[in-house]
Amino acid sequence: MSKVITPRAEDYSKWYNDIVVEADLAEQSAVRGCMVIKPYGYAIWEKMQSVLDGMFKETGVQNAYFPLFIPKSFFSREAEHVAGFAKECAVVTHHRLMNDPAGNGVVVDPDAKLEEELIVRPTSETIIWSVYKNWVKSWRDLPILCNQWCNVVRWEMRTRPFLRTSEFLWQEGHTAHATAEEAQARTVQMVHVYADFARKWMALPVVVGHKSPNERFAGALDTLTIEAMMQDGKALQAGTSHFLGQNFGKSFDVQFAGPDGNLQYAWATSWGVSTRLMGALIMAHSDDEGLILPPALAPIQVAMVPIYKADEERAAVLEKFEELAKALRAKGISVKIDDRDTLRPGFKFAEWEVKGVPVRLALGARDLAAGSIEIFRRDTLTKETVSIDSVVESIPALLDDIQKNIYAKAEAFRASRVEKCDNWDEFKEKIGTGKFLLCHWDGTPETEQAIKDATKATIRCIPVDSFVCEEPGRDIYSGKPSERRVVFAIAY
């Protein structure tokens, strides 16, 4: 393991990219903007999927699958949606290749042009609502609560692994309701599912709030978001939940007969999180030694590294590790015994460190004789020697403690960089240093745009569960009256 991680202080962006590579999470592919998610990275995503999927199902959501391709004309049906999503996308125009008559491999068969181009889904509202039309006749058919786990494509010019890629993996929930109230309640419910997941599983303190109209999803009447602070003080939008009103119901003619027999358009929500969560996880917790994973999402929670010279030592140490691993697995803890014989212990230590494994156990013949074992925790980079007999018993509590500590560290970091600001000059000076500034805003898109043009900062959200400041004041930029503060930050 040759660690070549650029320190955060030197180059934060390079630090991030180094961790993605050195921790074996992902790599660039031959296709511009499309990444390969490597097994170790994918194992973290699988854990996220499994937990989220269970949380969705507990709220009555069912999984389904809708087509990858969307007819081009569908995008024209919802006016705002087309503006937001039908721009940079992958367009399928032909359905056949043929041998090059000139003998140079294969070429597109000009006779196989599609009558209507197909768009690789950038998001699936349009195709899904075209299907919901068949499913909805009466109020009894509602609500429809569907989710799909799938890939989507948004052609991106500048890409970064997990944070912004042309193809990414996500889940998109799409629900249809008989009333606006029910759809709004679902919008709120799902953003809180995301917040709970971020806090409990990712150890990520997030602020929940409404997006300003400028930052809303294309076609939404309201967008709720969870926003996290990264270690450079920038904001990362980690998940969104949209109340779409009757826009898609009307565009795709999804009407139902109410109990009174009158026809009405169905009300919509959509909500999604993506492999971007991987980027948030990496950026929020890791250090200059590599990845730090919260135990709740770590594919390997405990790595065991044997230390030996002779073969008999190796056998004795591995035997003890097998015994400990069995006891830990019985407690639901995932364990890796690193019995590779061609690598030195120091190399292995570095590898599990850079990969963010929360706990490492090291055991040699001398320890074994003394009945002791070395236990290392990744989050604090501290080690201590404990009794072998007590180690299995103590690990669940240690993992809990690490999970809490990682959350507390991230929260303390964020607290040190959140402040109220009421002065425009001060705002301009502070916003670029990586802060969440709680400021008054006059509620107009024009002011938000002017602030963005001047500083790159945007309103991350109008908070509803943290940093809520319902107090009158004056807009930081325009000086017009305001009822509450909102969160400004520079975002990924």
Next chain:
Amino acid sequence: MSKVITPRAEDYSKWYNDIVVEADLAEQSAVRGCMVIKPYGYAIWEKMQSVLDGMFKETGVQNAYFPLFIPKSFFSREAEHVAGFAKECAVVTHHRLMNDPAGNGVVVDPDAKLEEELIVRPTSETIIWSVYKNWVKSWRDLPILCNQWCNVVRWEMRTRPFLRTSEFLWQEGHTAHATAEEAQARTVQMVHVYADFARKWMALPVVVGHKSPNERFAGALDTLTIEAMMQDGKALQAGTSHFLGQNFGKSFDVQFAGPDGNLQYAWATSWGVSTRLMGALIMAHSDDEGLILPPALAPIQVAMVPIYKADEERAAVLEKFEELAKALRAKGISVKIDDRDTLRPGFKFAEWEVKGVPVRLALGARDLAAGSIEIFRRDTLTKETVSIDSVVESIPALLDDIQKNIYAKAEAFRASRVEKCDNWDEFKEKIGTGKFLLCHWDGTPETEQAIKDATKATIRCIPVDSFVCEEPGRDIYSGKPSERRVVFAIAY
């Protein structure tokens, strides 16, 4: 529930389509050849995925994710592969839409033409081996055992839900090995994973065997298959595992230094099953009343239908059902209490029947008073009245029995339609009536092609674990000598 299922005897193909629709499994979308997998259908697929994923991981396989798009030139690298896969496929040529200057919605931006076209993956050998090149330096990096669950696209002219669709879901495993022997062993191992899954979980008797060269995967040196018989006596290829030799290692220059320091090309396998398994499941077991699901894969194993007139009756019956459901769920059985108040019991009975729920319980106030309950099993369409007190205890064994019975029925059906055949006239007469004919074959592609041209029948496999007849004889068509019989059938 208005049951409108065409009887098998009347129109087998329509019967299948009717079940897909009436059991709420899938439907056509607005995109030609792409289906929507509805929640009930998807829940079955999720169960399949979960079981298979566990079986793969037990053999050391890890999941990963590779790009959706494949540069066109990659297909030209492996000569046979390009012939097999680069024909009917979805070709991305542009990356942007723009507003139509003429005002008609959106059009493709002619300035956004890609330098090299991208193909939506029909299978991922090429892109994956282009990545493996980075992963493999030394024999110590091998084996690589990756799998991905994803969507693939093969442009199909005639499509049928699950059986043949332009987009489908599947898993594709791709392994790289240091020796031919190890790769061949993995090829065999994975086809047996598929066979175990088909037999134990899908209740599907399958025959495992080698494909003849004509029927091999494009680029494979050997293809192993599991073949199942449908109720019309046709064969359905349900899963394949390929030994790819060094073809992809050479095409993508994946070389490793062996223990002796010499550079060698890596050896490859790939193996996959798809949502086609859903088609096999439906076709193998269902009857003229609708879907029949093996309990092991049924999203709902027990449906409970209350029978009541007055509200008090309803409450009492539902209370008892809640009690039974809790006890059954504690045993790991999935239960649905059908408490919908706007539907009659007869309608509910029909719905759970057409959806293939293995066991249905019906309970009314009079039953409750008598301490009895009606239990219906879908596979035999029989009902009996039993004591409420014993019903929870008896259901696990009943589900086991249903699972075994479904398998036994399918196996008996197949047994009635497998026979040896040594006469060409007899062959021509019988093959169209839906049989697996065990015949001698001279081993040449020419003879296989001639038989196919004459009868549409193909060699489904050279069997290795069922119907193995290693006995000398003479080719059914050419009369040339043969060492063993192979399985001929007409296939889906």
